[in-house]
Amino acid sequence: MGQDKLFPAQNAELPGAFENITLKENHAVEILAIAVFFLLVTPLLSVHRVTDFMIFCIFAMSFDMLYGYMGRLSFGQMLYLGTGAYGCGLFIKYINGNPLLAIFAGVAFAGLLAMLLGLIIVRTTGACFALINLAFNHIGFFLVLSPLRSITRGEDGFGVSASQIGSLNFGSRPIMYGAVFLSLLLVFYFLRRLTSAPYGIMIRSIKEDETRVRFLGYNTFLYKWLTFALAGTIAGLAGALTALNYNYVNPNAMDVHSNVGVVFACLIGGAGNLYGAILGGVIYMLISNFLAIYIYRWEMFLGFSLLIIVFRFRMGVWGYIQRFWVHKLIPRFTKKEAI
């Protein structure tokens, strides 16, 4: 074949510089950094609040896979969070009180729904993609609100009280905190592995030029669908944890308007980066938790900051930290070494 003639020497010398510059990601250090960060902020805020923050960060990461990495802006990611919450809550209410099984049920529900709807949704792009998601989210919201009222108790929602497994009581704050903390680290690790693998390059390529990827011999539909289903599944995990954390589920878990929050979080943190999603998630939660104490209509502040981000700071907070790191700090260190 032509290939063998073209690239003959398997052990032809390769430029060594390439080996040196490319730092391999060290996932253990990254996970440790995130763990330390959340453990440090816990005493400053409160266990319950940080649990809430971390759940939102999981949700923000799921959204970032879709928007930041694959370039598909969705206004309906809350549908999967809500499905996860209702899946988990209804499982506990009607089938079994085991919280671990309930989390699994919530995740499975959301994942299956995302797989099913993904078959239709990922065929679209751009505004159409955003709006078709919004439409499905609306449908979901009204389904739980009205036609399924007999099961979901409509607007009132229902209480979720998980049973205790051994000494594992999800009703207690520290245990819930631990479970969410572990989930966050697991999700981060899983997504970090995915996004630094060739699959990550694939979805970033789809963001930039999907047609080109098709002409590299890949069925892009398959990968878009997979990413959509993955994002839905992880949003479902966030939903299931929300249900357990608040001990009740109501249609707010699927509220269409809450989509703004996650879009905002991704933009402010820096889309296309898992750190950006986590940082953005924390910033958004800080604003919505604390600004609301001082300013009655705090959403207005969100609107203004969104305008400023979109027009002036497209890279988001993490983007600027990264740029500072690459352009200012790394050259300074390497210069010192050279001397």
Place this chain on the structure above:
Amino acid sequence: MSEILVADRLSKHFGGLIAVNKVNFSIMADEVTGIIGPNGSGKTTLFNLISGFFPPTEGRITFFDNEITHIPPYERVIKGIVRTFQLVSVFNSMTVWENLVLSSIRFKEKHVSLRKFFFSSAKDKEIKENCLRALKLVGLQSNAQALTSELSYGSKRMLEIGIALSLNPKLLLLDEPLAGLSDGEISEVIDLLKQIKKNFTLVIIEHKISKIINLVDRLCVMNEGSFICEGNPDDALCNPVVRECYWGKREIS
């Protein structure tokens, strides 16, 4: 020599416009075919039909005796039909070597497991070496770490050809590989094409006839959607019909 690709009465209509009109066309193995013709004569449309960008209005295409008329572009790439684009199409937001990851793991398709595709780092030694080998061929190995958007247009063109080559094509379609390049860059690309023509079957669309005349084994001339002449390059250029559509009537008289 055997025919690897045969187009049989291939047509493409855009509304009332007939871009490609009942073209019968075949490509021989290990041959370099040049396609020339005035603007709007249907050269790129023909490429789009062969590579599967859009389906033909009528006619059929066979590749190694298998009909491929209606299969999607990615399956054609797997079968070995690879193309480049008239306007350079590389991933600008990524580094140069990242551009080659998807194509170089494709040709190793059978060796790359799903686990590797989804969970091992793209900076894996094997993947990296494959990328680097392809970069070396097009002379970009020193730019491996650079952001693609920082490359010159000529380097991007070389990168695009490198991506195409790393897919290990049985048939490589080059759509105006010299367009927009400086003279120095043109000779670089020509040298590369001369080097690879021994191993690959190439089809080149080009406006700069003088640059590719020494490269091609066979020249096809298109006008208004059909082939008006094909054969040995020198004979094709001497053909009065070709001269008329290319240089106009006045020069001939």
